[in-house]
Amino acid sequence: MDSGYDTRRKKLFHRHSPRQIQTLEATFQECPHPDEKQRMRLSRELGLNPRQIKFWFQNRRTQMKAQNERADNSSLRVENERIRCENFSMKEALRRVVCPNCGCVPEDASLDEDQLRLENARLRDELQRISNLASRKLGGPVHKMIPMSSLSLSVGEGQNSVISLEQRSSMVDDAAAAVEELIKLVQAEEPLWSKLEKHELEILNAGAYESIFTRAKDTNMRREASRASCVAMISPESLVEALIDTSKWVELFPTIVSKAKTIEVLSSGVGGNGSLQLVYAEVQALSPIVAPREFFFLRHSRQIDRKTWVVADISAGSPPLASPCCRKLPSGCVIQDMFNGFSKIIWVEHSEVLRSPIHRLYKNLVEKGVAFGAQRWAAALRRSCERAAFAAAHGGDSEWSLSGEGKANLVKLAERMVSNFCGSVFAGDGDGWTTTLSGQDDGGVRVAVHRSVDPGQPNGVVLSAATSVWLPTLPEIVFGFLSNARTRFQWDVLSCGNPVQEVAHISTGQDLGNGVSLLRGLNGGESSMLILQESSTSAWGSSVVYAPIDVSSVNVVVNGQGLSRVPLLPSGFSIVPGEDEFSGKKGALVTVAFQILVSSLPSSKMNMESVGTVKTLISTTVRQIKAALNCPPSAP
Numbered sequence: 075m076d077s078g079y080d081t082r083r084k085k086l087f088h089r090h091s092p093r094q095i096q097t098l099e100a101t102f103q104e105c106p107h108p109d110e111k112q113r114m115r116l117s118r119e120l121g122l123n124p125r126q127i128k129f130w131f132q133n134r135r136t137q138m139k140a141q142n143e144r145a146d147n148s149s150l151r152v153e154n155e156r157i158r159c160e161n162f163s164m165k166e167a168l169r170r171v172v173c174p175n176c177g178c179v180p181e182d183a184s185l186d187e188d189q190l191r192l193e194n195a196r197l198r199d200e201l202q203r204i205s206n207l208a209s210r211k212l213g214g215p216v217h218k219m220i221p222m223s224s225l226s227l228s229v230g231e232g233q234n235s236v237i238s239l240e241q242r243s244s245m246v247d248d249a250a251a252a253v254e255e256l257i258k259l260v261q262a263e264e265p266l267w268s269k270l271e272k273h274e275l276e277i278l279n280a281g282a283y284e285s286i287f288t289r290a291k292d293t294n295m296r297r298e299a300s301r302a303s304c305v306a307m308i309s310p311e312s313l314v315e316a317l318i319d320t321s322k323w324v325e326l327f328p329t330i331v332s333k334a335k336t337i338e339v340l341s342s343g344v345g346g347n348g349s350l351q352l353v354y355a356e357v358q359a360l361s362p363i364v365a366p367r368e369f370f371f372l373r374h375s376r377q378i379d380r381k382t383w384v385v386a387d388i389s390a391g392s393p394p395l396a397s398p399c400c401r402k403l404p405s406g407c408v409i410q411d412m413f414n415g416f417s418k419i420i421w422v423e424h425s426e427v428l429r430s431p432i433h434r435l436y437k438n439l440v441e442k443g444v445a446f447g448a449q450r451w452a453a454a455l456r457r458s459c460e461r462a463a464f465a466a467a468h469g470g471d472s473e474w475s476l477s478g479e480g481k482a483n484l485v486k487l488a489e490r491m492v493s494n495f496c497g498s499v500f501a502g503d504g505d506g507w508t509t510t511l512s513g514q515d516d517g518g519v520r521v522a523v524h525r526s527v528d529p530g531q532p533n534g535v536v537l538s539a540a541t542s543v544w545l546p547t548l549p550e551i552v553f554g555f556l557s558n559a560r561t562r563f564q565w566d567v568l569s570c571g572n573p574v575q576e577v578a579h580i581s582t583g584q585d586l587g588n589g590v591s592l593l594r595g596l597n598g599g600e601s602s603m604l605i606l607q608e609s610s611t612s613a614w615g616s617s618v619v620y621a622p623i624d625v626s627s628v629n630v631v632v633n634g635q636g637l638s639r640v641p642l643l644p645s646g647f648s649i650v651p652g653e654d655e656f657s658g659k660k661g662a663l664v665t666v667a668f669q670i671l672v673s674s675l676p677s678s679k680m681n682m683e684s685v686g687t688v689k690t691l692i693s694t695t696v697r698q699i700k701a702a703l704n705c706p707p708s709a710p
Contacts, residue, residue: 094120249374252388255404260420275449276301295426298443303420304452306459310383310409310417314346314375317385326458328493332356347377359445360648361665362520362540363433367400381411399428421448453614461582480632481580487631488590488608495619495644498538499667532641534674539688540667547703549649549662553616557609564702567694587611619646643669
């Protein structure tokens, strides 16, 4: 009897072969609930009873459920412990808060323990809700598909995150919608886009846009939308990398982007594909009479196919995550690989700005969306890529003994000089500058002062002054006059009428006007001082930027030493096409900006005599330029 019982019991336990287990596991991954037909097929294929097949799948589902529950519980316990530690740290930190005046602890500086418990419970519920939602949408346990760190209640890299979980979810949706709209805007033709005469860019037809895209319109805001294209000497991957790295982005557009910072990375993506970040940026028109624009926006990059990338921008949420004065509607660029080291870029700028008075000199350019429009971005991109390619080739000629590496270092120094100049044109209080005076002649003279401790600038009190004027002369003629070393003595007040000689020239573009030069004054000029100058011209506009530099600093730079520490105090000109608002006559809008060292003592204070000196310097320079170009003395 015992022998028969043992025999029957042994029959109840059947060990499956490795091949049977492998086949059952593969089937379970595809279909955890096989129907009777599938069980019969497996029975014939594996030589097992259909009942055995049924029980194996039941046991496997029970086992998987238990594993998932254990993993989820473990993850939630870890997350709960993290939340508890965070709240404990916050409580301890708040207890240490003291009044800066009397040293006492304010009554409201501590958190009630019951409030902490309630907050913990709320956070746990929120985490569980997000986990369940993700599980349903992704079709599996959240702990396998989404790392718990990505569901952290302290979003971002630190505890100072400004983005909640609800905002994060909304941002992801907004970024995806921005990509889709941007692609449609790039592909659309008339009547959505119409050509703007005299400026060679396309302007969005507001009526056609509103009939296609549903978007609420704020009557207090003015919309600007434009489209332009260019071919640039850069690969799509390199361009995307530069656009999602704010430091490289500023370097790529020094005349447009004055400041930029990545506030938070929501997704780093893979090789730039899928990157999503919240960005702050300040963009400018390079004029002291046109205020810069501040944006808080999402930047999302996506690779559409083997040769096409999209980088889309859109303002996110409401203050403090969005500026109340400037908002980006779906903007950005579509980049197509031309497979020869070049890319075709179609750029769209679409924004809403608060209605406010605009100076008459720039009113036409700003209201038509030209001053901040797509043409300017496309032209600046093409120019930057061309500059980088030519600088790498070390082209140019020189009386100065410069190696290829020395020329490259000099071009890098000029790049820093241009960036410093652009930042000084509209220096504001937020940059450590203090505006002290504003005049009424021409576009008005904006004067500001700050105490410099930057190793790239002379230490002491620095005065910055800038103005914008309109000249009834074509921009290319103005640029040629200001960039030519042979005509410099006609406008450079500090040259005292003495000629200037170009002793080194490095080409940075196909146009002969694009280059970095070293200039030396003759007949009374200081032999130990040179002038570093960069001249640059593009389809949008031109610039001439220069700064005095001593011979010893040049030797340091060309030898590749202390490049970032050479002190520069740049001045110069920005030239863009403009029209007289009354006659409609074509001309040039010229911004003149000077920086001077008032005192080498940081403790010194600026006086009105210094302000008067720099204003006289600017007005004399403008007057001499007008005289040399045969402009009427009364020209605005």
